[in-house]
Amino acid sequence: MQKDNSIQLGQLALIVITATLGGFLFGFDTAVISGTISFVKVQFNMGSLMEGWYVSSALLGCIAGVAVSGKLGNILGRKKVMLIAAFLFAISAFGCAFTQGSFMLICFRLIGGLGIGMASVICPMYIAEIAPSQLRGKLVTYYQLAITIGILVAYFSNSTIQAGAAVSTTGGGWMHLIFSEEAWRGMFVVGIIPALVFLIMVFLIPESPRWLALKKRTSEAENVLFKISGAEHAKSELKVIQDSLENTSNKKLKDLFKGNMRRPLFIGIILAALSQFSGINAIIYYGPTILEKAGFQLGDALGGQVTIGMVNMLFTFVAIYFIDKVGRKPLLLWGIGGAILSLILASILFSANISNGWVVLVPVILFIACFSFSFGPVTWVIISEIFPTNYRSEAVAVSTMSLWIANWIVGQFFPLLLHGAGASVTFLVFALFSAYAFYLTWKKIPETKGKSLEEIEKFWRLENT
Structure with missing residues (x-):
């Protein structure tokens, strides 16, 4: 009970909300494409094979993102990889919304896929490494829930934009183009907002204490744990982390x-x-x-x-x-x-x-x-x-x-x-x-x-x- 009472819920909530935003963007970016396919196929005259590339290009990016995220996470730290993922999400959403050709559209989808792949590995890992042990399972589960919420928001925003485009027949300028004439662009524009929020919030959270301990930055690791769980828990948790690192031997693939x-x-x-x-x-x-x-x-x-x-x-x-x-x-x-x-x-x-x-x-x-x-x-x-x-x-x-x-x-x-x-x-x-x-x-x-x-x-x- 003493340990539960010492947990700094405000700091922990900021950390979990930020990391789960990666899951939200994962879900949103995965699902937003469903509402754009019919429009994009017509505008860029896509056949079945090109349509498949349009959808699967993000998935190829995911595979590449997963492949590099583990090594990048160990070299740069969990926080910096989340920053990279957030930046990739924002670039992808902006690029997809304003691109003028099918080739660049697929390229920007590929960039978004890199962000998804990195987020799918780093964000839940970060939560697991920084959360108090008695709350770890519950907090990591929120990441999966955030993915489903992101999917739902993408569906809802797609449906809302499509309904608005169907009744809008007049107007001009970029807003009319994005949300009416070529409504699929507006579906991508919506994703810019959570991507930028994620990017800003990552600057406000600490690095993973496990990664800091791995890099022998012991005092910094203890300071992060102290801010989350108090002094007593920080010392005991750091001891567990250090023992785990000492007892882990290198294994080959x-x-x-x-x-x-x-x-x-x-x-x-x-x-x-x-x-x-x-x-x-x-x-x-x-x-x-x-x-x-x-x-x-x-x-x-x-x-x-x-x-x-x-x-x-x-x-x-x-x-x-x-x-x-x-x-x-x-x-x-x-x-x-x-x-x-x-x-x-x-x-x-x-x-x-x-x-x-x-x-x-x-x-x-x-x-x-x-x-x-x-x-x-x-x-x-x-x-x-x-x-x-x-x-x-x-x-x-x-x-x-x-x-x-x-x-x-x-x-x-x-x-x-x-x-x-x-x-x-x-x-x-x-x-x-x-x-x-x-x-x-x-x-x-x-x-x-x-x-x-x-x-x-x-x-x-x-x-x-």
């Missing part, structure tokens, strides 16, 4: 694929990839396109996308509440099972040509709800728990890379699959991938609820004997 590590690494890589092959980001990126195929007008389709975003955010709270009560496996099994049924139902509706109107929105919303309390948050929890301490950072990075590569594949080739094979086959393919994820969870993934990291590490050793 090839060691991840040997002995006890092979099964958990397989689970981390495959589960992360399957979470994307379930079709979640196809719906986030191409929601209006899918709904237009079901008979919605563009404005109605964007409105349906807002509903999808609200469900995505609200059902994340289900995971937050139940993950430490019922466990990881039950949430995954129930959620993936529901996702499979939803995808099959959507496939049947499109195949039978009875998907016109709001009926197709029902399986889509059910899928989003199931994903949001299972695949989405639980995947990140599992890949952060199942690896031994000496390998955890490298193994999580490899798993995260798998997720982003799968994300890029879906973004790049989904238009070709949707236009070539049709919506029915597309949803069936997603259902098959989800079915394998159900099998993987049922047969291969151990329950980690209530177990210490050392107990999980011991489990893998025993499994390999």
